[in-house]
Amino acid sequence: MITYKALTIAGSDSGGGAGIQADIKTFQELDVFGMSVITVLTAQNTLGVQGVFPQALEAVEAQMDSVLSDIGADAVKTGMLFTADIIRLVARKLQQHKAQNLVVDPVMYAKGGAQLLQQEAMDALKQTLLPLAKVITPNIPEACAILGIPDIHNATDMRAVAEKLLELGPQYVLLKGGHLSGTQAIDLLVAADGSEAVSFISDRIETPHTHGTGCTLASAITAELAKGRPVNEAVQTAKQFITAAISHSLNIGGGIGPTDHGAYRRARLHVLS
Ligand SMILES: Nc1ncnc2c1ncn2[C@@H]1O[C@H](COP(=O)(O)OP(=O)(O)O)[C@@H](O)[C@H]1O
Numbered sequence: 001m002i003t004y005k006a007l008t009i010a011g012s013d014s015g016g017g018a019g020i021q022a023d024i025k026t027f028q029e030l031d032v033f034g035m036s037v038i039t040v041l042t043a044q045n046t047l048g049v050q051g052v053f054p055q056a057l058e059a060v061e062a063q064m065d066s067v068l069s070d071i072g073a074d075a076v077k078t079g080m081l082f083t084a085d086i087i088r089l090v091a092r093k094l095q096q097h098k099a100q101n102l103v104v105d106p107v108m109y110a111k112g113g114a115q116l117l118q119q120e121a122m123d124a125l126k127q128t129l130l131p132l133a134k135v136i137t138p139n140i141p142e143a144c145a146i147l148g149i150p151d152i153h154n155a156t157d158m159r160a161v162a163e164k165l166l167e168l169g170p171q172y173v174l175l176k177g178g179h180l181s182g183t184q185a186i187d188l189l190v191a192a193d194g195s196e197a198v199s200f201i202s203d204r205i206e207t208p209h210t211h212g213t214g215c216t217l218a219s220a221i222t223a224e225l226a227k228g229r230p231v232n233e234a235v236q237t238a239k240q241f242i243t244a245a246i247s248h249s250l251n252i253g254g255g256i257g258p259t260d261h262g263a264y265r266r267a268r269l270h271v272l273s
C-alpha cells in the first residue's frame, strides 16, 4: 500500500523523458504517491526543446494551494522554474505551507543546450529557493554557473565547489559528476552539519541516451526522503535507480533518448524471484 506522498513542482516535458513526467514515473516506481504543480509547458522531444510556455503565476499558485492545503506532501522537489517570478512565488508558497524535505534541482539547460532558466532568474534562485532546501542537486555546469566560476573538469575539484554551494544555505549539496569524462560517474554529497563527505560512484555507461537523468535522480531522492529515509540512504537508492535506468536507456526518437524508469523495479523483482 502506498502511504507516502511526494510533490514535484516542475516543467512538463512533452517527450516524457524529463520534467514532471520523469518525476511522476519515478515516484510511482518507488511506491510513493506522486503529485504535480506544472510551472512551464515545454514542447520537447529527443531532438531538443521546440517551445517554452511559462504558466501564469495564478495557475502555479492555485496548483500549490490545492495540493498542499488538502493532501500535503512528505517531500517536495523543484525542477524547471524558468522565471524569477515563478521562483519567488514557489519559494513563498513553500514557506507558507511549511513544506518538508525540499529537494531543489537547479535546472538550467537541457542536454541539447536549450535554456531552461532565464539568465535574470539566477539571483532569485540563489536568494529565495536554495536556502530552503534540504538537498540541492546541481550538475557541474549548474554548480559553476550558480557560483559564477569557470567549469571544472576533474573529480578532485568537486569537493571545493560543493562546499562553496553550502554557503548559500541548503543542508546538503549533491554535486553530480555526469558531465565529467572518465570510466566512472561520481556524485559527491556534502553536508552543512560538518559530517563526512560521501562519494556515490557507478561505472559510466556508454550511451548517448541520458535525457532526464538529473530529474530522475532528484525525484528518486525526493521519494526516499518522503519515506523518512536519511539523506545518505536516499541518495544511495537514487543512484542505484538512475544507474539501472541508464543501463536500459531507450533508443527512441532521432536524438538523445530517455532512460527506463522501470529498470530498477524489474531488477529488484528479478533478484527476489
Ligand atoms: N553515462 C552515465 N553512466 C552512468 N551514470 C551517469 C551517466 N551520465 C550521468 N550519470 C549519472 O546520472 C545522474 C545525473 O547526472 P548528470 O548527467 O550530471 O546531471 P544532469 O542530467 O542534471 O545533467 C548522476 O547520478 C550521474 O552520475
Ligand SMILES: Cc1ncc(COP(=O)(O)OP(=O)(O)O)c(N)n1
Pocket: 010, 011, 012, 013, 018, 019, 020, 042, 044, 079, 080, 107, 109, 110, 111, 112, 116, 210, 211, 212, 213, 214, 215, 216
Ligand atoms: C521540462 C524539463 N525539465 C527539466 C529538463 C532537464 O532535465 P535533466 O534531467 O537535467 O535532463 P536533460 O535535459 O539535461 O537531459 C528538461 N529537459 N525539461
